[in-house]
Amino acid sequence: MARKRRKGKEIKRRLLHKYRLVILNESTFEEKMSFKLSRLNVFVSGSIVILGLTGLTYLLIAFTPLREWIPGYESTQMRRQASDLTYKADSLEQRIAYTNQYLDTIRRVLRGEVAIVDFDPDSLKSQFQAPDLSNIDLKPSREDLDLRRQVDEEDKYSIFELSDKSKAVALFSPLSGSITQEFDLLKKHYAIDIAAKSKSPVKAVADGTVIFAEWTAETGYVLIVEHNDDFTSVYKHNGSLTKSQGDVVRAGEVIATVGNTGELTTGPHLHFELWKRGKAVNPKNFIDFK
Incomplete structure (x- = not known):
């Protein structure tokens, strides 16, 4: 137990032992500056300097553009630019695919290589037989007349009906001959x-x-x-x-x-x-x- 106490006192003595750091002129050996130091002071001062340099380095990396010079570091602006470029690339791929499909359709139209649909309106008449309406009273009731009148008045200002009529296609003969x-x-x-x-x-x-x-x-x-x-x-x-x-x-x-x-x-x-x-x-x- 006594040995441990002596050893602890010896360590404490060494840490608190004073040293003198003298700066001399090499030619004249004139003393220019001197410092009183101990091992404990040197250790504490060195730790403070290291912590300060570490904090300063962190601040420079976190809040200055210097972080972009670090290999492997991706900035927010670079990630945003990469995301925008990826979106534009996808859009261009879709446009190219649509353009190729469009040009392929035009090419097939010019060559006449597309499947044919022969539509005959008269062929539909034979598929349906008109019912016998001779024994059915087709006179509208008073309520039906009132409803039709109301619907006709509302349809005069129907935007949807006008838009549908505006899209209707009326085909005319391209040439007389x-x-x-x-x-x-x-x-x-x-x-x-x-x-x-x-x-x-x-x-x-x-x-x-x-x-x-x-x-x-x-x-x-x-x-x-x-x-x-x-x-x-x-x-x-x-x-x-x-x-x-x-x-x-x-x-x-x-x-x-x-x-x-x-x-x-x-x-x-x-x-x-x-x-x-x-x-x-x-x-x-x-x-x-x-």
Whole structure:
């Protein structure tokens, strides 16, 4: 026990023992400065300096732009930029996919490689038989008349009804002339050929937007118009085009002139195609050619 006490006193004596640190002039040995130190003072002072440098380093890293120079450190701004770039990349991928699909559809329209839908309105009549209404009293009641009158008054100011009517598509004949070749599925002729004099005006069958207006080797000057209700009209072998891609056209407006351009033609005529939801349909089922 006595030895432990002596050992503890010896350690305490060494820690509190005073030392003198003297700074001398090397040439003249003149004393310039002196300090009284102990081992305990040196230890405490060194710990305070280390803690101060550690705190200062933390503040510099946490609250100054110097942290961005540390390898592996990601700033908030860099993470935000990376997130924005990722979002833009995803958007560009979607746009590219949509554009490729759109161009593929246009390419198939020009080549006539899309499935065909031959719609005959008269075929629907044979599927339904009108009921016998001779023994049924069809006179409306007073309450029914009042309700109809009320609904008619409200529909005069219906925004939805006006918007639906504004989107309706009325199709007109694109050209006055004689039909030289009909729509034929067996021969893969998905259009109607209308012969007319060269430079005769070709008109839009309905309101729409021009989505293609270019020259092709096989069908000459081609113009494609996109309409409401998923209709698309195609005009081939034109002599010239009066509209460009992106132009908005009205029903009956002149969009081209009759010509004899392209390799697959034997005379001045209009090769007219009509598409519904990406599938070719017989134009005669929707247009009255006179």
